[in-house]
Amino acid sequence: MTQQIPSTEPELAGVRNFRDVGGLPTEDGRRVRHGVLFRSGHLAHATAEDTAFLSSLGLHTIFDFRNAADQLLEGQDVELPGVRNVNLPLSDPADGAEFWKMVRDGDLDQLRGLLAGGQAENRMIDSYRLIVKERNAEHARVLRALAEDSVPALMHCAAGKDRAGLSIAVTLLAVGVEREAILGDYLESNALHRRYKVHRSGSSASAYSPEVMELLSPLFDARAAYLEAAFETIEGTWGGVDAYLERGLRVTPELRERLRERLLD
Numbered sequence: 001m002t003q004q005i006p007s008t009e010p011e012l013a014g015v016r017n018f019r020d021v022g023g024l025p026t027e028d029g030r031r032v033r034h035g036v037l038f039r040s041g042h043l044a045h046a047t048a049e050d051t052a053f054l055s056s057l058g059l060h061t062i063f064d065f066r067n068a069a070d071q072l073l074e075g076q077d078v079e080l081p082g083v084r085n086v087n088l089p090l091s092d093p094a095d096g097a098e099f100w101k102m103v104r105d106g107d108l109d110q111l112r113g114l115l116a117g118g119q120a121e122n123r124m125i126d127s128y129r130l131i132v133k134e135r136n137a138e139h140a141r142v143l144r145a146l147a148e149d150s151v152p153a154l155m156h157c158a159a160g161k162d163r164a165g166l167s168i169a170v171t172l173l174a175v176g177v178e179r180e181a182i183l184g185d186y187l188e189s190n191a192l193h194r195r196y197k198v199h200r201s202g203s204s205a206s207a208y209s210p211e212v213m214e215l216l217s218p219l220f221d222a223r224a225a226y227l228e229a230a231f232e233t234i235e236g237t238w239g240g241v242d243a244y245l246e247r248g249l250r251v252t253p254e255l256r257e258r259l260r261e262r263l264l265d
Contacts, residue, residue: 165186165227
């Protein structure tokens with residue numbers, strides 16, 4: 001039996017962007033069950049109170065989509081007794097550790113050269129397309145695990161926006177959640193209290209100037225164009241969601257039905 005959580009979203013001090021995706025509607029009139037699928041940013045900075053709350057959810061599995069560079073920068077997730085931790089690194093939307101070192105340390109000229117004139121948004125769009133095309137094995141593994149025994153589950157990356165956002169989106173597509181509902185949940189990551197906190201190395205005023213923050217904004221926003229690029233890639237590469245799941249992820253109709261039984265009311 002899955003643990004039912006309060007309808008009021010908790011205020012977690014050290015974990016950004018946490019939420020239950022329960023309640024989202026499917027195309028055939030059902031809804032995602034509350035208490036079975038959660039998403040968040042990383043758990044490395046969870047406080048004792050955060051950890052107690054997470055432990056109360058009855059989680060079976062935590063999927064961590066961060067890579068080694070992320071884990072080195074942010075730290076390992078807190079340990080939750082009895083919970084299985086699965087690390088499935090996905091492509092980093094910002095191209096890894098060297099890029100982020102530039103973001104933290106780089107001067108304005110560097111940032112302009114790499115991010116100005118729509119380059120930052122294009123970088124994000126390209127990364128979403130790439131993850132959908134190249135991370136089929138990882139997404140297939142997640143869906144199989146959820147169908148077999150891995151719920152309740154929590155999916156996270158660093159900010160809980162891009163890599164976790166795509167993995168949540170793929171899962172929701174597999175059980176027939178309405179496309180607009182998936183996008184709406186994705187855009188919830190823009191709420192101020194959810195956004196990832198970047199630790200800049202510089203202490204000068206220029207490190208946090210309006211121009212710098214504007215240049216960085218596309219990296220930290222959840223923009224409809226990003227997720228829509230992933231949807232378009234599914235359509236353009238496989239011809240639709242059903243073919244993507246069957247040919248791209250090797251997910252059978254029987255497995256999708258087991259997923260629906262696990263995740264839907």
